[in-house]
Amino acid sequence: MISRSSLGRNARFALRRQSAALPASRRGLAAAASTPFHYETGSAAGVKTAGRDLSGPTTSLAIVSKAGSRYQLLPGLAEGLEKFAFKNTEKRSSLRITREVELLGGELFAYHSRENLIIGAKFLRDDLPYFVELLGEVAGKTKFTTHEFNEEVAQSIRFAQKHTLGSASELAVNSAHGLAFHRGLGDPISPTSSTPLAKYLSEKTIAAYGQAAYAKPNIAVVANNASQADLSKWVGEFFTELPTAAPAKLPKLESAPTKYFGGEERISHPSGNAMVIAFPGSSSFGAKGSWQPEIAVLSALLGGQSGIKWSPGFSLVSKAVADIAGASAVTTNAQYSDAGLFYTTITGTAKGVRKAGEALSKTLKSVAAGEFSKEDVSKAVASAKFKALESGMGIQNGLEATGMALISGGKAVELSEVAQSIGNVTEEQLKKAAKTLIEGKASVASVGDLYVLPWAEEIGLNV
Known part of the structure; x- marks a missing residue:
């Protein structure tokens, strides 16, 4: 031992x-920092x-x-x-x-x-x-x-x-x-x-x-x-002995600026069905890309899963798929340093995934047409704000997001600025964002029973 x-x-x-006198910050844990x-x-x-x-x-x-x-x-x-x-x-x-x-x-x-x-x-x-x-x-x-x-x-x-x-x-x-x-x-x-x-x-x-x-x-x-x-x-x-640059024999770890393409891919799979419907999203806050708070709110508005037990939730996708047996859906706003991917993952039986994909397409078009209530928008703004703040306060997400921003030449994540920008999102911004997505090229990946799973055009998507 x-x-x-x-x-x-x-x-x-x-x-x-540890055995010495505790510093002031340890003696007064209840005292909040400025x-x-x-x-x-x-x-x-x-x-x-x-x-x-x-x-x-x-x-x-x-x-x-x-x-x-x-x-x-x-x-x-x-x-x-x-x-x-x-x-x-x-x-x-x-x-x-x-x-x-x-x-x-x-x-x-x-x-x-x-x-x-x-x-x-x-x-x-x-x-x-x-x-x-x-x-x-x-x-x-x-x-x-x-x-x-x-x-x-x-x-x-x-x-x-x-x-x-x-x-x-x-x-x-x-x-x-x-x-x-x-x-x-x-x-x-x-x-x-x-x-x-x-x-x-x-x-x-x-x-x-x-x-x-x-x-x-x-x-x-x-x-x-x-x-x-x-x-x-x-x-x-x-950290004094770490190299100040990559070895001369190796290229720098760089990547070309991200460009969005779109398209469709279908993969046969014997033990499950999934369909991902994706669109260009928002880069992360504080990085060198373009942060779009309306995408975060749109993600919460579409949603798919409730944060309250036994409740279907307020989100539009959860309501749209509530009566579809054998299907579940969740919307994700994946943010990177210079780009983002806004996507909904649908899983379940092949028939359920097909119906849920049709419902998602219709729901996104309804948002583009402004067919949502002010109450739904208020809930979506509050939900998006909570998720952003919780992620920033979280151990691993906060560490990675802050480190990524510093490396890319941006600034450390300021949670108050994130919350304020989300709180300022308007209904018109949501309509415009949804319209831009649905009229643009989607990235649609279908995995499972390809005989039943739909092609993108069959559910009204452009690829």
Whole structure:
């Protein structure tokens, strides 16, 4: 059993701090900060940082890297780099990392999205020095060993492939992104089943990708419930050895500006039915794209699922599909740094999905014609505001959104500005947004029983 006294220098320092007098923010947890939900930003050792001090006893910390599937140089590199997180480093074995984190009561996480790779930890507030050191070590000193790739990383990627293949809805969402954006944001998050892993992936290609992914201009370190001063101090100490640029032999992790295309794809699937109807949406708030608050409100107005148990909800899609047996629908407003995808996912029996698709098309056309009540709009605005604020306050969403904005040259998410912009959306803006979508090109992906599932034109959509 590893005792606390055997931890690294900074882990011991963190533990000593726990027994010392608590700082003011810990003594008065009930005292609210002057701007409790706003990030303070800065830089240390050439790395962008953002922290917000919520005066709580636990902290969430993450490195956000612009290294998601959109930017990977070969299929599967983002997934492979994620799977290598918190394995053996030059200083610590994976077993030692596990034991130390457990002794400190912390948790580790790693995942990637279409744009970002996120590695992070959740822990007691006073242990910030140890976990900043650990993340810096993972980013700069991970050992990309052959046996770990063959025995763990490659097997995990293959499992992810099988999971995606078995889910009609995931296949449909991936297909819709590919139709909408082709390359970049259109690339699947995980390698497809037809991707020959051995051709593109090895511990060497993942290690090279890691050098580019964790270069200082390509990352941001973000913390919830940590002071910006403390965060900058420890980042300045433990992130000095990261490269200041991607290796010369590798291209920069860049992607061409996103362009929307649209189209239709139909995929036969033996164990499920799903249909995704998508349109160009809004970029994320604070990034370099164009934030459109009316899209967020339109997403809430269409909806599809109720937030109140036993209630069908106020949203127009939930009302439209309420009497359709064997079908459910949910609308998503996926936001990226320079684009967005506004889509509704319909799942269920083939006949139910077909009827729900027809109902969705009619509902969107009715919104474009202004056939909605003021009360519905008020509810949609309130719902969209709540979802935006909850997402911004959330641990992982807030960390990723803020890091992405800083890396892309934008500003940290200001929740008050988000809420205000949503609150100012008018009925006329909603009508105009719906009309633009329904008159433009849709991206329609159908997965399942293709004999029953409709073509886009059969339900009145342009592709």
